[in-house]
Amino acid sequence: xxxxxxxxxxxxxxxxxxxxxxxxxxxxxxxxxxxxxxxxxxxxxxxxxxxxxxxxxxxxxxxxxxxxxxxxxxxxxxxxxxxxxxxxxxxxxxxxxxxxxxxxxxxxxxxxxxxxxxxxxxxxxxxxxxxxxxxxxxxxxxxxxxxxxxxxxxxxxxxxxxxxxxxxxxxxxxxxxxxxxxxxxxxxxxxxxxxxxxxxxxxxxxxxxxxxxxxxxxxxxxxxxxxxxxxxxxxxxxxxxxxxxxxxxxxxxxxxxxxxxxxxxxxxxxxxxxxxxxxxxxxxxxxxxxxxxxxxxxxxxxxxxxxxxxxxxxxxxxxxxxxxxxxxxxxxxxxxxxxxxxxxxxxxxxxxxxxxxxxxxxxxxxxxxxxxxxxxxxxxxxxxxxxxxxxxxxxxxxxxxxxxxxxxxxxxxxxxx
Numbered sequence: 001x002x003x004x005x006x007x008x009x010x011x012x013x014x015x016x017x018x019x020x021x022x023x024x025x026x027x028x029x030x031x032x033x034x035x036x037x038x039x040x041x042x043x044x045x046x047x048x049x050x051x052x053x054x055x056x057x058x059x060x061x062x063x064x065x066x067x068x069x070x071x072x073x074x075x076x077x078x079x080x081x082x083x084x085x086x087x088x089x090x091x092x093x094x095x096x097x098x099x100x101x102x103x104x105x106x107x108x109x110x111x112x113x114x115x116x117x118x119x120x121x122x123x124x125x126x127x128x129x130x131x132x133x134x135x136x137x138x139x140x141x142x143x144x145x146x147x148x149x150x151x152x153x154x155x156x157x158x159x160x161x162x163x164x165x166x167x168x169x170x171x172x173x174x175x176x177x178x179x180x181x182x183x184x185x186x187x188x189x190x191x192x193x194x195x196x197x198x199x200x201x202x203x204x205x206x207x208x209x210x211x212x213x214x215x216x217x218x219x220x221x222x223x224x225x226x227x228x229x230x231x232x233x234x235x236x237x238x239x240x241x242x243x244x245x246x247x248x249x250x251x252x253x254x255x256x257x258x259x260x261x262x263x264x265x266x267x268x269x270x271x272x273x274x275x276x277x278x279x280x281x282x283x284x285x286x287x288x289x290x291x292x293x294x295x296x297x298x299x300x301x302x303x304x305x306x307x308x309x310x311x312x313x314x315x316x317x318x319x320x321x322x323x324x325x326x327x328x329x330x331x332x333x334x335x336x337x338x339x340x341x342x343x344x345x346x347x348x349x350x351x352x353x354x355x356x357x358x359x360x361x362x363x364x365x366x367x368x369x370x371x372x373x374x375x376x377x378x379x380x381x382x383x384x385x386x387x388x389x390x391x392x393x394x395x396x397x398x399x400x401x402x403x404x405x406x407x408x409x410x411x412x413x414x415x416x417x
Contacts, residue, residue: 003416004288007086011284014093015304016311019277021100022112023315027053028323029109029366030269031262031316036328037339039258042321050313052263056270057278057309058302082287087412088127088405089280092119095404096276099397107322108393111361115401116276117141122402123409141360148349148360149368156345156372159184163337164376167250177253178232184340185228185260190221191348192264224260231256254336261343268350269362270309278308327366330386332374341376342369364394 030053031045040048096115103110117138124132167176194217197208208216235256237249281304328334334342346362346369353360367390374382 007090007284008288010090011086011093011281012307014090014097015277015281016307017097018093018100018112018116018280019274019308019311020315020318021097021104021115022273022277023049023053023312023317024104024319025100025108025110025315025323026112026273026362027266027269027312027316028104028320029327029363030265031320032109032324032327033265033334033339033343033366033370034258034262034328035324037258037334037336039255039336039339040262042324044259045262045324046313046317048259048262049266049316052266053270053312053316054306054309056267057274057312058305059271083416084127084413086284086287087409087416088120088123089283090412091123091405091408092116092401093277093280094408095119095122096401098404099400101319103393103397104319104323107326109323109326109363109367109390110393110397111145111363112273112276113141113361114145114394114397116280118398118401119405120280122405125402126406127409127413144353144360145364148353149364149371152345152349152365152369153372153375155348156341156369157376159345160338160341160373160376163341168337173250174237174253177250178235181232181253181257182225182229184344185257186221186225188221188257188260188264188344188347189224190217192267192351193217193220228256228260251336254340257340258336258343261340261347264347265343265350265366268347270312271351273362274305274308274312277311278304281307326386326390327370331367331370331383331390332377332381334370334373338373338377342366342373345369345372 027049031040031049034040034048035042035045093116096112096119099115100110100112121133121138166180167173170176194213197213197216232253235249235252282301285301285304332338343366346366349365349369350360350362353365371382371387
């Protein structure tokens with residue numbers, strides 16, 4: 001195939017750039033609640049992200065990648081013109097990466113899924129034909145963009161209200177926090193383990209039965225919960241700390257929980273959003289390696305997932321602080337108990353979506369969850385100006401990705417043909 005090696009190099013460079021954008025914008029979402037509630041520092045958030053984003057991308061990232069790679073566009077229509085698909089995927093990666101860089105510069109938490117789907121739809125509709133786009137699939141994905149923040153918001157609201165009832169509004173909040181927080185931690189470990197076992201590890205070759213999966217997930221949840229008890233029991237009441245804010249000692253217990261949910265959110269994010277960077281790379285690698293054949297099913301090399309995971313981490317470290325500030329402090333004031341409710345709700349929604357292959361937006365999910373916690377405290381607790389700016393940036397993202405993608409598609413086509 002002409003220019004095969006050049007296409008591969010461009011795919012790696014553009015894919016890494018897109019992954020960098022995901023780290024700068026989306027991972028900042030995942031860590032924003034933990035940093036904003038002061039449960040972890042920026043440095044600790046980066047360490048957590050490095051470990052768990054990579055783990056999520058490599059262990060559980062294969063399922064969603066299939067949807068991004070072949071769900072939106074019908075590869076059969078391009079079987080005679082593989083170059084067109086390569087130009088399109090390269091254009092989509094570059095377009096989405098640039099839009100994410102712009103959004104991160106202004107601190108807008110936008111959807112990387114919106115960006116890449118908009119970019120793929122843009123090049124496919126103009127470069128191949130409107131019929132080449134699987135509009136049914138795009139419609140389902142678009143519906144998930146509404147459903148995911150709503151779902152996460154409802155779960156976050158319910159979780160926060162349960163925290164209020166069981167812990168905050170009781171005679172002895174600190175003792176009740178020590179009693180109930182390990183149960184919440186069990187829930188985090190159980191949910192993340194369950195979906196990883198059933199969906200994430202399939203492409204690694206581990207196929208675990210239903211009963212076996214539930215047993216393993218229960219054990220993992222129980223182990224994490226027992227470990228947390230050890231740290232929670234070491235927290236001592238400081239009477240002076242409660243003078244300014246009545247629940248300071250209680251929030252220390254939730255600080256332990258926030259570290260667990262931060263790990264869960266990073267894993268969930270890596271499993272779901274690595275697809276946005278590596279899906280197009282996988283398609284290009286497959287075409288070049290097969291000598292120009294456009295395969296409906298192409299194997300996903302592990303190095304592609306690792307490239308995506310590494311790019312995500314670099315993006316967070318170098319440029320993630322602005323979006324962390326928006327999510328963590330600008331929408332509503334977060335404490336560890338509020339941040340926990342938002343993060344666990346978002347992680348649960350994202351991991352289930354990742355398991356079913358639905359490329360939802362982590363951003364929409366997390367913002368929905370933070371809004372859910374804010375609503376539980378009353379609408380006055382929300383910064384509506386920031387909320388309006390975020391919603392506006394969401395609307396602009398899809399057309400921005402499509403327009404940039406069309407421009408880059410015709411540029412690449414002009415260069416190589």
